[in-house]
Amino acid sequence: MSFLACRKSFGIYINSIYNRRTSFLFSPGSPISHTTTETPSGPIRFSHSVSENHISPSRSPINRHGSHQIPLPSTPSVSEKPISTSGSPIFRREFSGFCSRAIPSSKNPCQFHQNPSILTPFQYFCTEAAVQHSTADGLTVEGIVTSNWPILDETESDWKSHAAAIAQSIHLIKKRLKWKKLVVRLDLLSMQLNKPDIWDDPVHAGKISREHGSLMGKMKAVRAFERELLEHIDMINLAREENDPEMESESLKALLRMRRNSKEKELQAMLSGEQDSCSCYIEVQAGAGGTESMDWAAMVMQMYKMWAQRRGYKVTVVDEMSGEIAGIKRATIKVDGEYAFGYAKAEVGVHRLVRISPFDSNKRRHTSFAAVAVIPISGDGSTHVQISDSDLRIERFRAGGAGGQHVNTTESAVRIVHIPTGISATCQNERSQHQNKASAMAVLQSRVDQLEMARQAQMNAQHTQSLTDITWGSQIRSYVLHPYRMVKDLRTSYEVSDPDSVLEGDLDGFILSYLSASLDKDEDGR
CATH class of the missing domain: 3.30.70.1660 (Alpha-Beta Plaits)
Known part of the structure; x- marks a missing residue:
């Protein structure tokens, strides 16, 4: 199996287990269980449990970035069961396993932020926003932007020029989406959705759920675009190491398609008004x-x-x-x-x-x-x-x-x-x-x-x-x-x-x- 196929298969496997719309509070290396109850109109109830024996950050190794590297679960389990309720189909998804993300270290691992404008390591948050994507050698989108690689015309560009143009588009999209504020707002909405009485007011809950879904969709789209760019850079580097011109050519074509598609994504990023999606x-x-x-x-x-x-x-x-x-x-x-x-x-x-x-x-x-x-x-x-x-x-x-x-x-x-x-x-x-x-x-x-x-x-x-x-x-x-x-x-x-x-x-x-x-x-x- 090729490197890209292995990486994508691994990513699909992890995302299928961990990449939920809802967010939860956890500490590094903690075995967790997570239950989400959903109806056709959105989630209704959330419940989670974290083992109290795993709240110390010293129990998990520290990686070179100063974060706790959390081991993957050997046997994670995910189940989905129908619940009978007043004629409406409701499903409960249950997950158990270990946290799999690299979480920034903290002297106070149990700290929970009281001020929504201050992001602390342990809070309700979207795992997609917490991860800094990079290539195998540590290159990030921000690193590409600051490197000031020359951006040439599409017909004259090499892979670095394409990558620089795409990275600039991602940087512009984040600026237009007010990325830091978007992440904070998403945290607040996640906390509101986690309240047990949120659906006592269905109209208000519906608005919160729709806004959460809209922001989550925008954030995931940007993150997916970042991952795709970095994966193709990895593929080009690998192709050169293995002297595989066919693989390099395919990745270069993929970067060109991404570059052309980036203009459409820039346009969509401008549409952040209350009624723009209508x-x-x-x-x-x-x-x-x-x-x-x-x-x-x-x-x-x-x-x-x-x-x-x-x-x-x-x-x-x-x-x-x-x-x-x-x-x-x-x-x-x-x-x-x-x-x-x-x-x-x-x-x-x-x-x-x-x-x-x-x-x-x-x-x-x-x-x-x-x-x-x-x-x-x-x-x-x-x-x-x-x-x-x-x-x-x-x-x-x-x-x-x-x-x-x-x-x-x-x-x-x-x-x-x-x-x-x-x-x-x-x-x-x-x-x-x-x-x-x-x-x-x-x-x-x-x-x-x-x-x-x-x-x-x-x-x-x-x-x-x-x-x-x-x-x-x-x-x-x-x-x-x-x-x-x-x-x-x-x-x-x-x-x-x-x-x-x-x-x-x-x-x-x-x-x-x-x-x-x-x-x-x-x-x-x-």
Whole structure:
């Protein structure tokens, strides 16, 4: 078996035993037992026991890093048993064995931190965060960054250049995630989840569990990326020792793939807002320009549909009002997928098109405008504003446009107006009135929540109802098809000379540049 295969098999074996979502308190070399009770919605109860005969750090050897090297269990045991409870499947996982991580030494091994901002060796913590990954010769990601290895173009790079670029990306990702604060926050959430009465308040417990899962996922993703980088460096060194050019070539190709993938991971690291991971609604409204702008609005909506499909999101048309001659007056789509709102929020604003009009017989150049709004959909079903039935006015009418035998024969379309705010939502794309009402109500709830959040943050200008001046003054991006071809973001000055690819959904460059600029601005403002 090859070195890499052995290492990966060993890692899989250890992770399958120790790498649990929950955390526990232990001392070096301690035999432990750990029980986790889980439901489909997350863990409910946790219990652990540590042998009191193994709390002294002197019982385990000290390695060269000044840490206690804990022996691996010879016969660890893991069992999972179903528990009968009120019709819901609940499983209890039981683990027994020895702690397997290298824990920093301490004069007071039983110390438990009272101040969450001070990390001590013995506390509730995630084992992934406690481990400093390194190559066989002790090289770490931080060591690569401080070594200042030259970063060359992808086509000219050797393995050190690729490794340096990847290490820089990991360093940037940690900076954007506020890594130390993330670890501390994860510790606090783990302690809260360990409380026996946490699920007495299911709503609060659910929020804690979701946040814990989200932070844990981010941390594990970064750690896995680190491990992969260091493993490939080990493989390259081993290949050179054994004079195996094929193995070295494969590892070099893997580093190149990692380098290209690192940009996507940098982008995801920017999406740390409360609602960035949510699905969203994207609304497009035609502005000044008549038929020209209606046609342009349809092009913009198609651009977002193609962008969402590129990212693997599910797209559903919620509402659409066609123009008299061509295009659309307005339309709303629902984009389902992780981080849909985090990405799409970069598109909020007015988009301007300059082209030779296909509707002008004299072939003159025209300028058109379309406004884009993005509204998050709360992933946990929670709302910021409770809407009572007395605050709603529900209007029913026949759906317009092309349809089947049923769509235009009954009053299946629904418009719901929130009387206190004047916000409305319309849906006519479903086959039944009940389905249209449910979809319209979901859109209305999101819009009202958005307004309330904007009011609380004194940001009403960003709300969709404020997009009334869809003209020159509020544009964010310019699409020029004549006399030259270019798409330019006016906020970041990012531009491309291939408008066709952009209109076919290639928006990630614009999104990345905007999110990067926003992050830099936030950091400068602190």
